[in-house]
Amino acid sequence: KNILIIPGDGIGQEVTTWGKQVLEAIAAKYGHEFAFDEAIMGHTAIEATGNPLPDETLAKAKASDAILFGAIGHAKYDNDPSAKVRPEQGLLKIRKELGLYANLRPILLFDELLDASSLKPEVLRGTDILFFRELTGDVYFGEKNRNADNTFASDLMNYHRYEVERIARKAFEAARTRSKKLCSVDKANVLETSRLWREVVQELALQYPDVETEHMFIDNAAMQLVKNPKKFDVVLTANLFGDILTDEASQIAGSMGMLASASMGDGTGFFEPIHGSAHDIAGQNKANPLASILSAALMLDIAFGLQEEAKAVTNAVADTLKAGWRTGDIANAETPADKILGTNEMG
Amino acid sequence: KNILIIPGDGIGQEVTTWGKQVLEAIAAKYGHEFAFDEAIMGHTAIEATGNPLPDETLAKAKASDAILFGAIGHAKYDNDPSAKVRPEQGLLKIRKELGLYANLRPILLFDELLDASSLKPEVLRGTDILFFRELTGDVYFGEKNRNADNTFASDLMNYHRYEVERIARKAFEAARTRSKKLCSVDKANVLETSRLWREVVQELALQYPDVETEHMFIDNAAMQLVKNPKKFDVVLTANLFGDILTDEASQIAGSMGMLASASMGDGTGFFEPIHGSAHDIAGQNKANPLASILSAALMLDIAFGLQEEAKAVTNAVADTLKAGWRTGDIANAETPADKILGTNEMG
Numbered sequence A, B: 001k002n003i004l005i006i007p008g009d010g011i012g013q014e015v016t017t018w019g020k021q022v023l024e025a026i027a028a029k030y031g032h033e034f035a036f037d038e039a040i041m042g043h044t045a046i047e048a049t050g051n052p053l054p055d056e057t058l059a060k061a062k063a064s065d066a067i068l069f070g071a072i073g074h075a076k077y078d079n080d081p082s083a084k085v086r087p088e089q090g091l092l093k094i095r096k097e098l099g100l101y102a103n104l105r106p107i108l109l110f111d112e113l114l115d116a117s118s119l120k121p122e123v124l125r126g127t128d129i130l131f132f133r134e135l136t137g138d139v140y141f142g143e144k145n146r147n148a149d150n151t152f153a154s155d156l157m158n159y160h161r162y163e164v165e166r167i168a169r170k171a172f173e174a175a176r177t178r179s180k181k182l183c184s185v186d187k188a189n190v191l192e193t194s195r196l197w198r199e200v201v202q203e204l205a206l207q208y209p210d211v212e213t214e215h216m217f218i219d220n221a222a223m224q225l226v227k228n229p230k231k232f233d234v235v236l237t238a239n240l241f242g243d244i245l246t247d248e249a250s251q252i253a254g255s256m257g258m259l260a261s262a263s264m265g266d267g268t269g270f271f272e273p274i275h276g277s278a279h280d281i282a283g284q285n286k287a288n289p290l291a292s293i294l295s296a297a298l299m300l301d302i303a304f305g306l307q308e309e310a311k312a313v314t315n316a317v318a319d320t321l322k323a324g325w326r327t328g329d330i331a332n333a334e335t336p337a338d339k340i341l342g343t344n345e346m347g
Ligand SMILES: CC(C)[C@H](C(=O)O)[C@@H](O)C(=O)O
Pocket: A072, A073, A088, A091, A243, A274, B189, B190, B219
């Protein structure tokens, strides 16, 4: 298997080092052959080439069997709303070019981290959510406009029926293999896009009578997710709503530093932590590498069908947490100082 | 003062009864004269007239000094994405017609309810957030399209500079009277609308050098609000993001049943709970009337400048909670059964 590593920006560099080493360890232990290549993207790529997604990176991405990505973004651009070239364009473009329309974000809760969350343990215990976030449509990719005198700006929120259908189908199929419950989140009381979304999901639900389908407004979902996360199983939603809900849901897992994601289309899969580039802690051996390591596990499972190998990685993470080891983001007031590790030690 | 009561749909009917009675009690006690009128809106108005916002209601609204509104919506329309006439159109239209561009949502935390939340008390204690949600622009009011064969739908997300400026100014002014911290939430790494938003807020910030201004992406804000709500004071955001964040934030106050809001423009103010019509408990004497009562307090304070009277209402709510009285939504496992009240008893 050919695996492309794209570290990206900020802590992306440090955490992918460990995702990669875990893949190497798995290859050695189970007798697989993984060939690694590396490429640049984001701020790092702008600095080197002026382009957030150089052609060479895209070509390597298309030629690979799976991609392990780090993180993207830099404060420099965040505070300069008029910048024309931006790191995020690299990520959005590679999602589009690889046709990665289905972003899977499992909210995996390790019992050992129940106390790391701001939510009460009794609210969290037993939570197991799988998000299906649409990733190549919505207001992210609609036409953008700014008038000449800078007094007006717009972004077109939009969906085609086939875009809703293909991600919804993936979510229904996944629901079948889990507890047969699907919650589709939209804002159909206000948005035409959401009304089309809801119609398509309603139609598809007829083909999955064994799956209990529910529709929820995004405002209510953002509330219920904090109030009673256990009530969710498979959650299906659009690009923008998914961006918001999954970040919010990261607090269920105790920290953004724990959450992995898989972006799938019809070709190469793309695996990345849901956390950002966190430049404030970059290069300080502070970042939590577990999200990257768990992204590697998702790659083994989803891209390569290596379930046993994937399980070995997840178990290693669980064992490490059980033994009391923590990075700063998942430590709490009771964690002994000598149990708090840096990125490299945790890796 | 002429006060228009619009009960709207579902539990809106029951809760506004109590908001109104509190206003009557205040008038009697402090020697004010409040004249009340009533009007219909939403599903109730569709049933009666076919129109979610009848002309008569709009005329009465424009002629009044302040409006106490209940709730809107009905499951019938939620599950029928193709319905052309919808209750919510009434609410959106009255917001637009009255020019209610600034929606203030204070997250008022009563110490007695610290345990009613799914968040840990130590995470909550001391939280005091004031949201400024823009209410008459964004993707809510942009052009909507659906193609003839139902394979495509769109909504235009958009902002004019003046729309951002006027709400931002209100938020900066409020920050000055509080702890001088303002957090503006957008998605400027992806949306052109957000980049205009951020530019305008950055420019305005120069006029408020005494206010510490921060910009945050919506996904991060949705996460931070759960992780560490205390870090927020005044939060400024667009219509859609504000809808999502304030519902999420309701869990800080223990329940949606506790949160009031004020919608202001240049004329009549509009006061309403942030909760919905909750048809599942409507007419059963179960709804929490405190959000409507606290909306009446906001009316006294903001629309009429009656601070002492407003304080009397808020204190009465605090005393009632201190005495142990609860409605079902704010009770917990330790609440004695005889302390759990219905809508009318709580009112
Ligand atoms: C960096 C940004 C463009 C991206 C998004 O909004 O999709 C990120 O927040 C994510 O969730 O992957």
